[in-house]
Every structure is written in C-alpha cells, then in structure tokens.
C-alpha cells in the first residue's frame with residue numbers, strides 16, 4: 001500500500017544532508033536494537049554524497065555498520081573506479097570510517113568485469129532476490145527521475161526487479177537500475193532533494209498521479225514516504241500541501 005508523503009523542509013542542501021545522515025543513523029540503530037539486520041538501498045546524487053561524508057565524519061556511533069546490508073538503487077555501467085560510478089566513491093568514503101564488512105556490501109557490476117549489461121542486471125537481480133529494503137534512499141533529477149528510471153523512457157515500464165537501462169537521457173547511457181516494483185516494496189522511501197531546478201519535479205512528485213506522472217510520483221514506501229528537501233526545492237509546492245520545518249538532529 002502506498003503511504004502519504006511526509007515533507008520535511010530544511011534551510012539548504014547541507015541541512016538536508018545532515019538530516020538524512022541523522023535520520024539514517026537513528027533508524028538503523030533502532031532496527032538493530034530490535035535484532036534486525038537492516039537492508040538499506042543507497043542512491044547517488046548530490047545530497048546523498050554530502051550525507052555519506054557526514055556519516056563518515058560522525059563514525060559508527062550506535063550503529064554496527066558491519067551488520068548493515070548495503071544495496072544500490074542504480075549504477076552507471078562503466079569501469080570500476082570511474083568517477084561516474086555511484087558505489088565506488090561512496091564506499092571510498094564510508095568503508096573505513098564505518099568499518100563496513102564487504103560481505104554485506106552489494107555493489108552492482110561494473111562494465112570491465114565478465115558480464116555484459118544484461119547479464120550484470122540479471123546477476124544483481126539474483127543477488128537481490130526478494131530482499132525488502134528497510135530504507136530506500138532516492139535522489140531525484142530535475143526531470144523527476146529516480147534511480148535510473150526516466151520519464152518517457154522504457155526503463156519505467158520494463159518488468160523485473162533489476163533492469164539494464166540503455167540510452168539513458170542523462171549520461172552515461174548504459175546503466176543498471178532496480179525497478180519501481182522493488183522501490184515500492186521498500187518499507188520506507190526517503191527522497192533527498194535540493195535546489196530550485198528541482199522545484200517543479202518535487203511538486204509533480206509529491207502531488208502526483210495524473211495521466212503521465214513523473215517517476216518520483218510512483219515511488220512510495222509501504223510504511224513511510226518521506227521527502228527531505230530544502231526551501232528552494234519546496235518552492236513550487238502549493239500552499240495547501242502540509243510540510244514540516246526540519247531540524248537536523
């Protein structure tokens with residue numbers, strides 16, 4: 001069942017990133033206190049990258065990051081180490097400070113391995129199986145895309161759990177992405193978005209459906225759907241949409 005969106009508005013991108021890091025830390029600590037191994041789907045993008053730097057600076061705290069399963073919602077199918085990769089830079093930042101255990105880190109294949117794009121997507125689908133993310137983080141592009149599911153593009157309609165994406169409107173063209181089905185079975189979906197250039201897409205994503213909804217409008221958690229945005233990104237939300245003012249800690 002889709003859940004109604006909760007919209008938390010922060011002063012600027014740094015505050016959104018800080019709030020994301022704080023919310024993730026407390027959610028993971030809570031899940032582990034209840035005996036769970038949290039399943040977290042990470043995203044690329046500007047806010048998430050800032051949040052990862054914050055998590056690394058803060059250190060593990062109350063979270064045993066060696067027992068958090070990390071997945072990715074999408075990846076650029078380029079060679080390992082390419083700066084376009086979502087996972088590589090993230091892991092460079094998080095691995096040491098959070099003492100990650102590689103056995104719990106599920107990186108999508110790179111293009112310089114043994115697998116072609118279709119095989120790489122199929123391999124990640126097999127690895128993912130029926131995993132349900134406790135938290136699925138989503139950046140969003142100005143066109144309303146999430147993961148590598150783009151408006152008006154076959155990626156949005158391709159069945160399955162993990163798909164090969166070709167001719168991505170945003171470079172690089174070859175990508176791997178989880179599908180909306182996988183995003184929508186997540187317990188919590190958290191958008192993290194900043195900037196005036198995304199204000200229109202935020203409004204479309206929050207308000208929603210209509211005949212041709214942007215991908216973000218189709219993404220929803222089964223327990224919670226939370227938009228962490230800054231004031232610039234929230235600017236096109238109509239006055240009657242309820243928002244709450246964010247605090248970072």
Ligand SMILES: O=C1O[C@H](COP(=O)(O)O)[C@@H](O)[C@H](O)[C@H]1O
Pocket residue numbers: 043044045046047074075076086138139140141142146147148170
């Ligand atoms: O291509 C991608 O873009 C989105 C949003 O990125 P941003 O830099 O505009 O914040 C990101 O969520 C996605 O993971 C990534 O592959």
